[in-house]
Amino acid sequence: MLKLILLFIFINGLYAVICPIGYQTLNNKCIKYFSTPLKYWDAYNICKQNKGNLLTISNSIDNSAIAASFKNRTDTLWLGLQCESDRNPSSCHWNDKYNTSAANYNNFKNGYPLIGVGKCVNMFTSGSFAGKWLSEDCNSTSLNFICESNIKDIDCQFVMGGDCYIPSINPMNQNDAQKACQELDANLVSIHSPQENYFITSMIYNISIDYIRIGAVMNDNSKISWLDNTTFDYNNVGYQNLDYGKSFCLSLRRQTVESGEWISCYENSAFPFVCKRPLNNQTIVIDDCTLPHFYNGTGGFVSPNYPHSYVGTPKQQCQYFIHSGHIFSKAAIRFPIITLDDKASISLFNNFNDQVPFQVLTSTNSSNSWFKSATNSMKVIFNPCLENCDTVYSHLFIASFGYF
Ligand SMILES: *[C@@H]1O[C@H](CO)[C@@H](O)[C@H](O)[C@H]1NC(C)=O
Numbered sequence: 001m002l003k004l005i006l007l008f009i010f011i012n013g014l015y016a017v018i019c020p021i022g023y024q025t026l027n028n029k030c031i032k033y034f035s036t037p038l039k040y041w042d043a044y045n046i047c048k049q050n051k052g053n054l055l056t057i058s059n060s061i062d063n064s065a066i067a068a069s070f071k072n073r074t075d076t077l078w079l080g081l082q083c084e085s086d087r088n089p090s091s092c093h094w095n096d097k098y099n100t101s102a103a104n105y106n107n108f109k110n111g112y113p114l115i116g117v118g119k120c121v122n123m124f125t126s127g128s129f130a131g132k133w134l135s136e137d138c139n140s141t142s143l144n145f146i147c148e149s150n151i152k153d154i155d156c157q158f159v160m161g162g163d164c165y166i167p168s169i170n171p172m173n174q175n176d177a178q179k180a181c182q183e184l185d186a187n188l189v190s191i192h193s194p195q196e197n198y199f200i201t202s203m204i205y206n207i208s209i210d211y212i213r214i215g216a217v218m219n220d221n222s223k224i225s226w227l228d229n230t231t232f233d234y235n236n237v238g239y240q241n242l243d244y245g246k247s248f249c250l251s252l253r254r255q256t257v258e259s260g261e262w263i264s265c266y267e268n269s270a271f272p273f274v275c276k277r278p279l280n281n282q283t284i285v286i287d288d289c290t291l292p293h294f295y296n297g298t299g300g301f302v303s304p305n306y307p308h309s310y311v312g313t314p315k316q317q318c319q320y321f322i323h324s325g326h327i328f329s330k331a332a333i334r335f336p337i338i339t340l341d342d343k344a345s346i347s348l349f350n351n352f353n354d355q356v357p358f359q360v361l362t363s364t365n366s367s368n369s370w371f372k373s374a375t376n377s378m379k380v381i382f383n384p385c386l387e388n389c390d391t392v393y394s395h396l397f398i399a400s401f402g403y404f
Pocket residue numbers: 068069070072
């Protein structure tokens with residue numbers, strides 16, 4: 001019975017990546033191949049127009065993967081790399097927004113780069129030089145190329161109220177945690193309601209974590225504000241004392257303060273943390289399931305009466321319809337948190353009209369895997385227990401949907 005009271009939360013690293021339509025994923029990158037050969041700066045401009053840059057490579061795994069997956073399509077490719085001096089890879093800089101040097105990783109053929117040949121760099125995908133980088137003239141040679149997109153959306157597992165929450169169990173001080181969040185276009189989390197506070201409390205399930213860092217900070221007059229500059233309109237501070245630091249942590253355990261309450265903590269101490277960023281195109285409704293719900297884009301929804309048990313709230317099955325305007329994509333759903341009662345099921349259908357589900361999830365076999373529809377739509381029917389239900393345990397779920 002223990003399984004019923006545990007929340008099954010799966011945190012697979014900090015985040016994964018969803019690519020824009022037309023791009024394929026390559027490890028953590030979103031890439032798109034262009035088979036029309038162009039001169040370096042023309043290719044560079046095409047990638048710029050597509051809100052990205054020419055291919056960059058920062059490790060041997062990506063290098064081998066690119067060479068292997070493109071060897072049948074082209075012999076050479078532009079890399080977004082330019083060099084300044086002979087046989088000196090650290091004089092080469094990637095033409096991306098960070099302008100990083102190739103000193104840390106490069107795979108030049110012995111004796112390269114050679115500026116006399118050209119300042120630009122190509123990569124061989126086939127033959128005996130496969131995977132090797134050689135110098136090439138930027139202006140006289142036209143080559144096929146790969147653009148890398150800068151608009152990767154984070155594959156958001158935890159969605160509520162139009163925001164995406166990204167937990168990290170990797171402990172950091174306030175500055176580093178805020179920087180790590182900013183890398184994801186997010187900020188350390190701000191909290192505006194008891195529901196949101198509960199949601200964040202339930203996000204990290206790890207018995208060895210007592211406190212998580214949140215985005216509240218105190219000034220010298222003990223006035224509290226949020227790092228994302230949202231209004232401080234909800235206060236759940238259990239203990240506040242400038243002597244214990246100017247930042248705040250949320251307690252996951254009842255000890256100095258109650259579980260869920262906030263307590264002063266040092267800016268320089270390392271704690272796990274949660275980031276939050278707005279999702280533009282998504283809404284979430286905590287509904288009583290009397291009406292079907294339609295969702296476009298990416299987002300999430302939660303079980304009726306969330307964060308409390310749904311048992312007793314719905315008087316009928318709940319229907320959710322998710323849809324992407326991109327007809328070539330596949331609608332997908334997963335459940336980062338799901339504890340169904342023994343009589344409940346969630347059925348997934350390839351189409352709004354389908355009567356036969358392609359997948360049925362129950363209390364025994366639900367999981368956080370992606371379930372993909374055969375089409376760009378999916379019907380989701382939640383059949384909760386309606387009679388003689390288990391009211392001892394808390395049953396709930398968080399659904400997160402997107403497109404592949
Ligand atoms: C490349 O072509 C060969 C021979 O046609 C084939 O066996 C191989 O699977 C192809 N590789 C890729 C990555 O498409």
